[in-house]
Amino acid sequence: MIGANTMRRDNPRLLVNSDARRAQRVADGRPEYPLKVTVTASGDLSADLKFWHHGGEKLVLTVDSAVEKVRATLGDLADVISVGPDLDWDLALDELGRRGVERLMVEGGGTIHTQLMAQNLADEVHLAIAPLLVGQPEAARFLGAADYPGGSTARMTVLDVRAVGDVVVVRYAPKERA
Numbered sequence: 700m701i702g703a704n705t706m707r708r709d710n711p712r713l714l715v716n717s718d719a720r721r722a723q724r725v726a727d728g729r730p731e732y733p734l735k736v737t738v739t740a741s742g743d744l745s746a747d748l749k750f751w752h753h754g755g756e757k758l759v760l761t762v763d764s765a766v767e768k769v770r771a772t773l774g775d776l777a778d779v780i781s782v783g784p785d786l787d788w789d790l791a792l793d794e795l796g797r798r799g800v801e802r803l804m805v806e807g808g809g810t811i812h813t814q815l816m817a818q819n820l821a822d823e824v825h826l827a828i829a830p831l832l833v834g835q836p837e838a839a840r841f842l843g844a845a846d847y848p849g850g851s852t853a854r855m856t857v858l859d860v861r862a863v864g865d866v867v868v869v870r871y872a873p874k875e876r877a
């Protein structure tokens with residue numbers, strides 16, 4: 700899953716790049732690519748975005764006021780459903796569960812990360828730290844301001860740390876407070 704703003708700004712294809720991982724998915728009886736999901740309230744999603752034209756099934760979770768607009772824009776490119784007048788994350792995740800999603804990877808951006816973390820809905824955080832110093836104050840951030848569970852003194856449990864080239868990936872369990 701990615702937020703609509705990440706789609707508009709980065710225009711990612713959002714694929715499983717590893718041949719071996721795709722082959723393993725098929726060997727396990729799953730589709731070569733996992734379902735790709737985005738969320739939008741405005742419905743401002745161009746049909747030209749790469750997301751719609753690569754990989755497997757696509758799903759747009761939106762709200763009542765935008766559902767017809769997104770369907771008209773995308774046609775057969777994606778399944779489009781409304782989860783109500785506002786996007787309630789519990790209902791949205793229930794809908795994904797009904798569609799067989801057992802593990803959801805949320806790739807950002809910060810707006811959707813902030814909501815899911817503030818509502819205590821993430822089981823794991825995989826934080827990839829690249830050796831780059833970003834000085835622009837307007838640069839995208841992992842999380843924004845919110846009332847996070849437990850407040851700023853609650854420590855998440857570290858599950859593991861590993862290096863991938865020059866990037867370090869830390870896996871946290873945010874619901875398990877140290």
Ligand SMILES: NC(=O)c1ccc[n+]([C@@H]2O[C@H](COP(=O)([O-])OP(=O)(O)OC[C@H]3O[C@@H](n4cnc5c(N)ncnc54)[C@H](OP(=O)(O)O)[C@@H]3O)[C@@H](O)[C@H]2O)c1
Pocket residue numbers: 701702703704705706708709738739740741742743761762785786806807808809810811812814839840
């Ligand atoms: N470093 C990284 O690994 C990484 C990863 C991902 C993204 N990014 C960066 O993050 C930036 C984008 O992040 P962002 O925080 O601006 O946006 P975002 O989280 O990608 O998307 C936010 C948008 O998602 C929709 N949305 C979010 N919550 C919703 C809700 N409760 N109900 C309905 N729609 C909802 C809205 O779309 P509408 O406006 O259409 O209503 C909202 O504007 C980009 O610059 C990208 O490069 C970085």
